[in-house]
Amino acid sequence: xxxxxxxxxxxxxxxxxxxxxxxxxxxxxxxxxxxxxxxxxxxxxxxxxxxxxxxxxxxxxxxxxxxxxxxxxxxxxxxxxxxxxxxxxxxxxxxxxxxxxxxxxxxxxxxxxxxxxxxxx
Numbered sequence: 523x524x525x526x527x528x529x530x531x532x533x534x535x536x537x538x539x540x541x542x543x544x545x546x547x548x549x550x551x552x553x554x555x556x557x558x559x560x561x562x563x564x565x566x567x568x569x570x571x572x573x574x575x576x577x578x579x580x581x582x583x584x585x586x587x588x589x590x591x592x593x594x595x596x597x598x599x600x601x602x603x604x605x606x607x608x609x610x611x612x613x614x615x616x617x618x619x620x621x622x623x624x625x626x627x628x629x630x631x632x633x634x635x636x637x638x639x640x641x642x643x
Contacts, residue, residue: 556575
């Protein structure tokens with residue numbers, strides 16, 4: 523039996539990899555740029571007890587995590603139920619982590635602001 527009778531098509535994903543690399547690079551460059559210049563419009567305005575710059579960082583980081591999962595973990599070719607199981611778990615864990623971090627950071631800020639403990643860092 524010869525393997526020549528069956529032709530297998532192999533599509534190259536090199537273009538797709540470079541495209542995703544470019545998108546992730548641009549998002550990372552935007553994050554670094556915003557972190558360096560820290561625009562007053564984003565730093566001085568708050569939303570849900572956190573400045574807008576932090577929200578931009580969180581949203582861009584979640585977008586990068588989504589793209590990495592979608593493309594490099596090949597989620598785009600999976601069934602909807604598997605995609606939903608993976609994505610809903612990550613969404614829940616990220617929201618839970620954000621909740622814990624924000625509540626604890628707010629508590630620590632209040633302790634340092636209202637008590638005899640001084641800011642020494």
